[in-house]
Amino acid sequence: xxxxxxxxxxxxxxxxxxxxxxxxxxxxxxxxxxxxxxxxxxxxxxxxxxxxxxxxxxxxxxxxxxxxxxxxxxxxxxxxxxxxxxxxxxxxxxxxxxxxxxxxxxxxxxxxxxxxxxxxxxxxxxxxxxxxxxxxxxxxxxxxxxxxxxxxxxxxxxxxxxxxxxxxxxxxxxxxxxxxxxxxxxxxxxxxxxxxxxxxxxxxxxxxxxxxxxxxxxxxxxxxxxxxxxxxxxxxxxxxxxxxxxxxxxxxxxxxxxxxxxxxxxxxxxxxxxxxxxxxxxxxxxxxxxxxxxxxxxxxxxxxxxxxxxxxxxxxxxxxxxxxxxxxxxxxxxxxxxxxxxxxxxxxxxxxxxxxxxxxxxxxxxx
Amino acid sequence: xxxxxxxxxxxxxxxxxxxxxxxxxxxxxxxxxxxxxxxxxxxxxxxxxxxxxxxxxxxxxxxxxxxxxxxxxxxxxxxxxxxxxxxxxxxxxxxxxxxxxxxxxxxxxxxxxxxxxxxxxxxxxxxxxxxxxx
Numbered sequence: 001x002x003x004x005x006x007x008x009x010x011x012x013x014x015x016x017x018x019x020x021x022x023x024x025x026x027x028x029x030x031x032x033x034x035x036x037x038x039x040x041x042x043x044x045x046x047x048x049x050x051x052x053x054x055x056x057x058x059x060x061x062x063x064x065x066x067x068x069x070x071x072x073x074x075x076x077x078x079x080x081x082x083x084x085x086x087x088x089x090x091x092x093x094x095x096x097x098x099x100x101x102x103x104x105x106x107x108x109x110x111x112x113x114x115x116x117x118x119x120x121x122x123x124x125x126x127x128x129x130x131x132x133x134x135x136x137x138x139x140x141x142x143x144x145x146x147x148x149x150x151x152x153x154x155x156x157x158x159x160x161x162x163x164x165x166x167x168x169x170x171x172x173x174x175x176x177x178x179x180x181x182x183x184x185x186x187x188x189x190x191x192x193x194x195x196x197x198x199x200x201x202x203x204x205x206x207x208x209x210x211x212x213x214x215x216x217x218x219x220x221x222x223x224x225x226x227x228x229x230x231x232x233x234x235x236x237x238x239x240x241x242x243x244x245x246x247x248x249x250x251x252x253x254x255x256x257x258x259x260x261x262x263x264x265x266x267x268x269x270x271x272x273x274x275x276x277x278x279x280x281x282x283x284x285x286x287x288x289x290x291x292x293x294x295x296x297x298x299x300x301x302x303x304x305x306x307x308x309x310x311x312x313x314x315x316x317x318x319x320x321x322x323x324x325x326x327x328x329x330x331x332x333x334x335x336x337x338x339x340x341x342x343x344x345x346x347x348x349x350x351x352x353x354x355x356x357x358x359x360x361x362x363x364x365x366x367x
Numbered sequence: 368x369x370x371x372x373x374x375x376x377x378x379x380x381x382x383x384x385x386x387x388x389x390x391x392x393x394x395x396x397x398x399x400x401x402x403x404x405x406x407x408x409x410x411x412x413x414x415x416x417x418x419x420x421x422x423x424x425x426x427x428x429x430x431x432x433x434x435x436x437x438x439x440x441x442x443x444x445x446x447x448x449x450x451x452x453x454x455x456x457x458x459x460x461x462x463x464x465x466x467x468x469x470x471x472x473x474x475x476x477x478x479x480x481x482x483x484x485x486x487x488x489x490x491x492x493x494x495x496x497x498x499x500x501x
Contacts, residue, residue: 028408040408044408044433045411231434231435297411297412319434320434322434327412349414
């Protein structure tokens with residue numbers, strides 16, 4: 001057999017504090033944008049199922065974590081991203097998009113308002129692009145501190161997550177969906193948010209890197225939990241239709257064609273607003289849609305074709321849906337094809353595999 | 368977790384790309400090895416040729432997809448496909464659960480028996496696997 005996928009060139013490879021833990025668990029390690037990360041342990045299908053039915057624990061320490069400090073940090077973040085955080089309470093969280101003047105996307109980010117600063121979480125694959133952009137737009141009264149290597153992050157996801165964390169921490173009920181708070185978990189200082197990237201109830205938990213192994217063990221010992229890797233993280237988010245920066249949104253895309261207008265607040269000013277207003281008025285050139293195939297698996301880069309086998313777009317993300325047992329994907333198509341039930345095909349190794357445009361999430365949200 | 372020892376079956380012929388061939392007379396049944404399925408972990412789709420298609424020694428004859436990647440399968444022999452395991456269409460996981468049995472892929476009428484000499488027997492293949500696992 002021949003593996004057709006490419007491997008990246010080796011530079012300085014980063015490891016999370018849990019690298020040895022992953023090795024002991026028998027993880028298969030891959031290089032993921034400069035990090036050696038577990039892609040799967042027992043297998044993506046089993047890990048995926050555990051998260052849908054009980055609980056899975058992910059090491060997400062590779063996510064970029066930034067502290068934004070200074071008296072004008074709120075104004076700064078309001079100006080560089082599309083969502084409105086002016087009314088965000090302490091420990092509130094918001095998803096937002098950083099755009100260029102022409103409306104194209106630099107990256108998507110999550111912001112948490114903390115007492116002393118804003119905490120930003122962004123994508124490893126887009127780090128350089130985002131950091132360069134932020135540097136260029138930072139005023140003197142704003143300080144951006146990269147704490148990616150100082151602070152580790154775990155994600156406990158699945159319907160049993162609440163029960164598990166409640167057993168080893170206090171006042172977890174007060175942590176509502178998309179908000180956070182400082183909590184001791186099994187005696188370890190953490191910051192915990194009720195959030196995730198899987199469509200299930202769950203938490204993202206931040207701790208000092210030296211406490212990570214102990215935190216991982218304490219959580220694993222607190223319930224019947226499957227360690228889960230990047231493979232399951234990707235199939236879980238895909239089933240929910242959640243976009244991945246660097247795949248479904250790149251330098252070429254704008255939030256409107258990506259279906260992210262809900263995170264664009266027209267009542268405030270931000271970089272790229274004028275360009276986006278113009279695009280909104282004129283109409284987008286393509287739209288991100290969900291597709292499912294009768295057979296075959298759509299994957300990143302494959303052509304999407306219309307009824308006369310003409311190219312109408314391309315797949316940005318795709319895989320098997322472990323829950324549905326069919327190939328699903330996201331991709332951009334010309335707007336006239338972006339309607340539910342439109343018949344499409346995907347060109348896979350020079351053969352057309354038929355399917356249709358469907359609503360996302362591919363699964364109903366179960367929250 | 369690569370649970371359990373990698374199985375190598377006696378009596379089969381192997382390639383260094385982890386395909387196997389069960390050869391009887393001029394008929395060969397082809398599949399991928401236990402080592403290969405363990406590497407893939409979750410086989411989620413298998414694309415096979417059709418009856419009548421010609422396979423060429425060491426050239427792609429199909430694809431096996433895991434949750435992670437698409438891998439081509441190289442043919443251990445040249446010849447014409449006379450049967451295809453259609454069960455893999457709905458049950459690709461048979462490649463994981465029974466790689467040398469129900470997970471077989473195609474049956475071929477061989478056109479060049481000499482090619483068999485370039486394949487490994489189970490002893491040679493076992494040695495290759497042992498070296499890989501070192």
